[in-house]
Amino acid sequence: MENIEYIKMRALEVGFTVSANLDCTTIKPMKEVREMCSSNKCNKxxxxxxxxxxxxxLEECTRNISNYKYGIIVQTVGELEDSLDYESMMKIQGKHNQMFKSMTEELREEYPNLIALGAGCCLQCEECTYPNxxxxFPQKAISSMEAYGILVSKVCSDNNIPYYYGAGTISYTGCFLLD
Ligand code: SF4
Structure with a gap:
């Protein structure tokens, strides 16, 4: 895809630490990841x-993804004082989510069928309407990579980018699937 280099550069301009090519054929949604969701540790x-x-x-998510060939992975990497530094974790995740939302809106103008998969559940509304x-805002709602059954560490390694940046760091990952 000819625009991919420009989109990766835009992601860095927006503020992501890493932007890299995503080969969508490496995405293999897994029932084990969905089972982690249903264990409800995140309470969502x-x-x-x-x-x-x-x-x-999982079958519907897999079918949606199978229509895409090209994409990019974006990451926000930050530093923690120690493994219990939740304040920094929340701050870095908040920054990642804000940049992800802004990049999604920008890309949707050119790619209306874009699939944007972020980190954490959709936060567009103060309170989600589910299930009532x-x-x-179906055009603005953002699922997480895990919600689609994606093992994030595996997709990163299959696309030759790190998932873990060493002790004292945390990373948040998202991806955009473009048609
Ligand atoms: S945009 Fe949709 S999925 Fe997201 S919080 Fe609002 S109602 Fe829920």
Whole structure:
């Protein structure tokens, strides 16, 4: 795809630490990842249209992804004072999510069928409408990579980028699938 180099450069300009090519054929949604969602450790299972089960079955997510060949992976990497430094973790994740949202909006203008898969559940609305009424902004809702059954560390290694940047760091990863 001829625009991919420009899009990767834009991602760095927006503020991501890393942007790299994503070969969409390396994405293999796994039922084990969805099972982690259903164990509800994050307390979001069944509470958001962009999370399981609201985001569709694993088969539906796999079918959606199979229509895409090209994409990019983006990462925000930050430093922590120690492994209990939740304040920095939240700050770095907040920054990642804000940049991801802004890049999604920018890319959707040129790629209306874009699939944007971020880190964490959709935060567009203060309170999600799930399951009582339809999603307020289906064009803006962002699922996580895990919600689609993606093992993030594996997709990173299959696309030759690190997932772990060493002791005292944390990274948040997202991807954009472009048609
Ligand atoms: S856009 Fe709003 S209603 Fe739709 S999934 Fe996100 S939080 Fe829920």
């Amino acid at each position: 299972y069944g509470k958001n249209w962009a999370c399981p089960p609201g985001c569709g079955t 009424s339809v999603c307020r």
